[in-house]
Amino acid sequence: MTDREGLQYVQYHSSKESTYLAAIRQLISNDLSEPYSIYVYRYFLYQWGDLCFLALDEHDNMLGVVISKLEPHRGGPMRGYIAMLAVKKEHRGKGIATKLVRMAIDVMIERDADEIALETEVTNTAAMKLYERLGFLRSKRLHRYYLNGNSAFRFVLFVKENAFTSRLGYDENDGDEDQPELPPSA
Amino acid sequence: MEGDTANSLAREVLQLHVSAEKDSDIPGADQREPCTRQINLDNGKDVQDISTAFRCAASVLDTGQLVKDPYFTLFEAVGALEIMDPKMDSGYLKDSETLGDKFDILKELLPEEVVGLMDQLLCHEMAWHMGHPLSQSLFTSYHIDRLLWPEPKKLDEARFDRQAPVTGNGMLHVVFRAYCLALVKCCDHVHRRIGAEHYYEEEDFVSNLYNRNLLSDFDGAQVEMLLHDAIHFTEQQSKLDEAWRRAIVVRLTLRQRILKAMELDLNLVKANGVQLWRDCGDLLPEIRQTQTLGTPVKEAFSVKIQRKLASSVPPRPMVEIKFEDAHAFLNNLCRDAADVYHVLEYHGCSNLLTFTYMFQSRKPQPAIYIRCLLQSLLFHDMRVLGKITITTLIYDDLAELVLPADVLLDPANGNVEAPHDPRFQLAKKMSGFVLRVGDPFLDIFRAICMNRSRARRMLCHLVLEWESVQLEAEKLDAELRQYTGEKPLMDGGPTGTEIWSFPLSSWAYYYKLRQMEWIVQLGFELGIYQNDELSAMYWHLGHLAGAKIQHIERIQTFVTRRFRQPKRWSAKDRYSFQQCFSFLKVMLTEASATQWFAIALSKLYTALSPFTLLPSRPQRLPYSTSELRHALRMRPFMQLSIPEVPSYSELAAATSTTSGVEPSEGASSTEGQALSILEIADEASKVGRKEWEALSKFGAQAARCVNCEDWWRKSVKDVIRACIICSIAIATAKKGAMKAQGKPVRKMLEAEMPADGKSYHDFWAVQRCPYNTYN
Numbered sequence: 001m002t003d004r005e006g007l008q009y010v011q012y013h014s015s016k017e018s019t020y021l022a023a024i025r026q027l028i029s030n031d032l033s034e035p036y037s038i039y040v041y042r043y044f045l046y047q048w049g050d051l052c053f054l055a056l057d058e059h060d061n062m063l064g065v066v067i068s069k070l071e072p073h074r075g076g077p078m079r080g081y082i083a084m085l086a087v088k089k090e091h092r093g094k095g096i097a098t099k100l101v102r103m104a105i106d107v108m109i110e111r112d113a114d115e116i117a118l119e120t121e122v123t124n125t126a127a128m129k130l131y132e133r134l135g136f137l138r139s140k141r142l143h144r145y146y147l148n149g150n151s152a153f154r155f156v157l158f159v160k161e162n163a164f165t166s167r168l169g170y171d172e173n174d175g176d177e178d179q180p181e182l183p184p185s186a
Numbered sequence: 187m188e189g190d191t192a193n194s195l196a197r198e199v200l201q202l203h204v205s206a207e208k209d210s211d212i213p214g215a216d217q218r219e220p221c222t223r224q225i226n227l228d229n230g231k232d233v234q235d236i237s238t239a240f241r242c243a244a245s246v247l248d249t250g251q252l253v254k255d256p257y258f259t260l261f262e263a264v265g266a267l268e269i270m271d272p273k274m275d276s277g278y279l280k281d282s283e284t285l286g287d288k289f290d291i292l293k294e295l296l297p298e299e300v301v302g303l304m305d306q307l308l309c310h311e312m313a314w315h316m317g318h319p320l321s322q323s324l325f326t327s328y329h330i331d332r333l334l335w336p337e338p339k340k341l342d343e344a345r346f347d348r349q350a351p352v353t354g355n356g357m358l359h360v361v362f363r364a365y366c367l368a369l370v371k372c373c374d375h376v377h378r379r380i381g382a383e384h385y386y387e388e389e390d391f392v393s394n395l396y397n398r399n400l401l402s403d404f405d406g407a408q409v410e411m412l413l414h415d416a417i418h419f420t421e422q423q424s425k426l427d428e429a430w431r432r433a434i435v436v437r438l439t440l441r442q443r444i445l446k447a448m449e450l451d452l453n454l455v456k457a458n459g460v461q462l463w464r465d466c467g468d469l470l471p472e473i474r475q476t477q478t479l480g481t482p483v484k485e486a487f488s489v490k491i492q493r494k495l496a497s498s499v500p501p502r503p504m505v506e507i508k509f510e511d512a513h514a515f516l517n518n519l520c521r522d523a524a525d526v527y528h529v530l531e532y533h534g535c536s537n538l539l540t541f542t543y544m545f546q547s548r549k550p551q552p553a554i555y556i557r558c559l560l561q562s563l564l565f566h567d568m569r570v571l572g573k574i575t576i577t578t579l580i581y582d583d584l585a586e587l588v589l590p591a592d593v594l595l596d597p598a599n600g601n602v603e604a605p606h607d608p609r610f611q612l613a614k615k616m617s618g619f620v621l622r623v624g625d626p627f628l629d630i631f632r633a634i635c636m637n638r639s640r641a642r643r644m645l646c647h648l649v650l651e652w653e654s655v656q657l658e659a660e661k662l663d664a665e666l667r668q669y670t671g672e673k674p675l676m677d678g679g680p681t682g683t684e685i686w687s688f689p690l691s692s693w694a695y696y697y698k699l700r701q702m703e704w705i706v707q708l709g710f711e712l713g714i715y716q717n718d719e720l721s722a723m724y725w726h727l728g729h730l731a732g733a734k735i736q737h738i739e740r741i742q743t744f745v746t747r748r749f750r751q752p753k754r755w756s757a758k759d760r761y762s763f764q765q766c767f768s769f770l771k772v773m774l775t776e777a778s779a780t781q782w783f784a785i786a787l788s789k790l791y792t793a794l795s796p797f798t799l800l801p802s803r804p805q806r807l808p809y810s811t812s813e814l815r816h817a818l819r820m821r822p823f824m825q826l827s828i829p830e831v832p833s834y835s836e837l838a839a840a841t842s843t844t845s846g847v848e849p850s851e852g853a854s855s856t857e858g859q860a861l862s863i864l865e866i867a868d869e870a871s872k873v874g875r876k877e878w879e880a881l882s883k884f885g886a887q888a889a890r891c892v893n894c895e896d897w898w899r900k901s902v903k904d905v906i907r908a909c910i911i912c913s914i915a916i917a918t919a920k921k922g923a924m925k926a927q928g929k930p931v932r933k934m935l936e937a938e939m940p941a942d943g944k945s946y947h948d949f950w951a952v953q954r955c956p957y958n959t960y961n
Contacts, residue, residue: 017249034500035273039263046251105809122713132716132803135810137818141712143639144317144389147502151639153714158814 007063007096009103012045012052020054021045023062028086034147044069044083051080053103055087055096063091066100070108073115080108080116085127098130105134105159114160119145119152131155267500276493276501287488289328291346295357297430301480303329304365304437305473305509306487311369312512315376315519315553318505319392321495324373326487326504329366334398335494341367341404341412356419361434364409364416367401368441371409374400375448376555383558384632386640390554396495406445413442433476440469447523452566459527467520474513515553522552526560528893530571535583536769537890538564538571539631544897546634546641549943557635564631576624577617583627587696588689588741590766591759592748593670608669615669619662619690626651630697642708645701646822652698653826659691666690675747687744692737698826699734703780705822706730711948717939718802719819720951721791721841726819726832728784733829734777742770768888775881782874783909787952789867790916792841793860793923797930799937800953812838857923857931864920871916875909878902901947908950915953 002008012020021041029035045052048069055064064087073079082104087097108116119142120127128138136155145152247253267274279285295303307330310323324330329346338344344367345351346358377400380391387393401409417438420431447462449455455462489504507515522545529541545552545560552560566572570579581595589595599613626648633644666672667686674684706727709715715723749755749763794800816834823831832840843859881889882902891898915937922934937953945951 014251034502035271036264037266037268037274039266040260043254043260043263046254102808109809133807135807135815137719137815138714138716139818139821140643141639141714142389143386143637149317156818157809158818159809161814 003099005094006058008056008058009099010054010056011103011107012049012054014046014049017045020062024052024054024065024067027062027065027088028067028084030089031086041067051104051107053100055100063088064096064100066097066104068104068108070111070113077114078112080105080113082116082118092126097127098134101130101134105157109159114158116157116159118155120155121146122151122153128153128155131157265498267498274500276497285493286490287328287485289485289488291328291332291486292352292355292358294355295362295483296481297357297426297434298479298481299483300357300362301430301433301437301476302482303362303480303486304434305477305480306482307366307369308516309507309509309512310487310505311373312515313505313507314373314392315555316507316515317389317391317554319394319502320373320398321394321396321492321497321499322489322502322505324369325396325398325495326489326491327366328486328488328491329362330370331491331494333363333366333370334401337399338401341401341408344401356423360419361416361438364412365438365441368409368413368438368445370401371404371406372441372445372448374402375406375445375450378402378450379448379562380554380558383561384635385554385558386637389640390557390637394497396497398495406449410442410445413438413445417442429476429479432472433479436469436472436476440466440473443469452562452572456527456530456563456572459530460524463520463524463527467517467524470513470517470520477509477513518550519553519556522548522556523559526552526556526563529560529563531893532571532574533887533892534586534765534890535579536586537892538579539634540890540898541894542631542634544891544894544901547901547948548897549948551638554637557637561632561635564635565628570628576628577620580620580623580627584689584693585762586766586769588687588693588745588766590745590749590762591755592689594666594689611669612666615662615666619659622658623655623694626655627697630701638708639712642705642712642714645705645708649698649701649705649822650825652694652701656691656694656698657827659694660688663688663690675743687748689744692741695737695828696734696741699730699737699829702823702826702829703727703730703734707949710951713942715951716803717791717800718795719815721788721795722816722837723819724784724788724791725837725840728781728788729832730829731777731781731784735774735781738770738774738777742767742774745770769890772881772884772888772890775877775884779874779877779881779905782870782877783905783912783950784874786867786871786874786909786912786916787950788841789863789870790912790919790953792843793863793867794919794935794937795841796843796856796860797932797935799932799935800939857926860923860931861920864916864923868913868916868920871909871913875906875913878906878909882906904947905950908946908952911946911954912950912952 021038025035025038025041044067051068051070053066054062057063065084066082067084068080068082070078070080082101085097085101087100105116116136117139118131118136120131122128122141132155134157136157138153139156140154142152142154144150269275270278272278272280307324307327310327313323314320332346332348333344336348344363346363352359377393377395381393385391417435420426420434420438423431443462443466447455447459447466487504489501492501526545529538529545532538542560542564546557551557563572564570569575585592585595593599593609594612594616596609596612599609599616602610602613604610629644629648629651633641633648635641636644663686672687674686677683677685706723709723745763745766755763813834816837820831843856843863882899886892886895886898889895889898919935922931926934939951939953
């Protein structure tokens, strides 16, 4: 799929690991003080490669990437989770991230997601705005969630109507013992 | 605990590492000949070399193919490190990089360096208190490293010269050593205090000691002696300039006082805790003034020490806290610590809750050490405040809220031995009740002691527990009637329904409602709700406060009825009733004040919503509907029986600009509707302010804030100020809507939300007055 700016949006597949993985890691670690090991990427890409989307320019340079997963959350609702989202600095503000996130969400909905969740740093206004404009709500604040001591908001989006029946009670499946979905690094 | 497992694992890894080193003379030999390598472990376990089998199995896999059993979680993937990646591999050396630094730890110290080093260490200590790991703070000090490793068996071994004691160089060996040891001992006390209470690893505090021991086996008194000697030694240095001498002595004295104040055995300090901490705080101005006398010794700290620490995390940078920030943090710590000891003055259970709540609402929130100290003070020696049984606490509270001078709470019931006697049954049932509710009740206090984000999350869980408590109490209330002989109230209607008092479940419901209110209010404080949700969330808060009003009035009815029954009340009984009535009155005023202010804000935001004065989202959002967002917001309350969760349509109607509103005359429909809603907002805000003012007039005893009156009064005053801002905003909005006369209201009015922490009160998000730029 190519947009007006000549960007292509590509769904990842495990067969493309040798082409894309290095660039994905590079793009994402730029924003992190501490890189994720290769196993973290493979954990997502091997199991949910179809929930990863790439934005490439006409020369196949990677400008943006979203990595996510989808599974029943502690035996409860089917929860999509946006694990990583990155866009090259000089290409921000053009809607690339929104487009990538929407592509991931669309597949999640197709695959019967009940809700979608993610965390962002409370100071990351651009990211918060992006998700809020898609309909996400802040569901809780996570104190000193990131290595740099910053707190996070957990954002949640319900995408199915059966909210009242399938989601009784407060985060039944999301107790205090809950580990962060993706132990943070920033 | 999780940490212990991690520590023991880390120790095993460390041992493995050590014995492997012994084994191979040539570095990297194991990489060249993996299959023939013999591995001996000190613990005598048999080890099988699986390299060949592993290689064979791996050869049939594609690159990137993940072999994963269900037990390999994301957490483990994140924990994995890649060797030879400089950002992950702490042993990785860049070209020409050395393993350690060439810092001479035995180098004689100049007095200005002693002062500088002490202040640097203070910064690192405070960084740890703020939640950073030791590996990135205090454990980057070569001096501390030398004192603690290899682990000293006697305090005397904890020296900078680990070979043989050296004479001379007193600034280092006498003065600085004593300071460092006392500092470590303080950390030991902090570590143990926090470890004994409820906190969240990593978000509040990092407890990892990296296989080091914080001198925990040595008595604080021994360290105190060393400090004493060090002070004496410094004072004797006649050649030393007075200013240096004083700067060093004041730092040693501060350390002495902190060490004493941080004493673990609360029984030794609780009588004079306030004074001990004030004494610490008294020295801080001088520490600040003399800071410029110090010369920092940068090379005495290095992140390379992390390589020696038992840890599975990648190398991480040193945390640099500015002296001013560390000083301010310590200043708050001393102030909060002194204040927290006032909790021990017991003035009844609800007063205790007010204290805990007011103390924890301070900005900045008290440090984790203080929050854990408060938890310890609240409950130690198996008693609340070390002196009150849980039964007494809960009985006090029941008497204050629902059962003044009631037979249910009569301690004499426990003396009855005949099982057929109703009082024997009452005693039995009530002690069962206390056993059931003790933990959930103390959990309310615990939840408030958490960091604010956790407090809200914990309350969301706790409120579900209180739902069960309420339902169980309801059953118990019904059972107890046969022993108390309670007569129902008959409602005046034609059917004559019986109404019972349900005292225990009323008590539980009251606490459930309070928790629900806090959950919503903390949502405002934590910035959980976005601008376009304010109107609905304040409506919900008003709804909860309304439910509380009804509930308190119900309780009042029954207490009043009991008081009026023909019976000779003793003076003590009458006092008990009086206490209960005064409490109910205050709580009713507070609930009403909350309700009206919440309505005012809800209406204000409703009225202004069509004009989108505040930055907000587009009306239509992909992937989401208002109903779904409503469902998400109400999720914490969905499992609760009462109060009924407002349905989407109910809430939508309450916050709609069109329903049930007649547009004011002579205005266009949108502005007209806005004006009508603003009228309601105006009225509500006036009543709200009056109610908050009424609340502020209660005495400390009535308001249950005897040992925290100043904080409570300030808090109420801040809400009143927020009310005033709200009134001004409403007035300007009205003016704007009136003058618009067809022109876009957006051009007339501006609005902004106060920045984080700039509200008068965190629970009340009042937009700054939309100022009229019309003229």
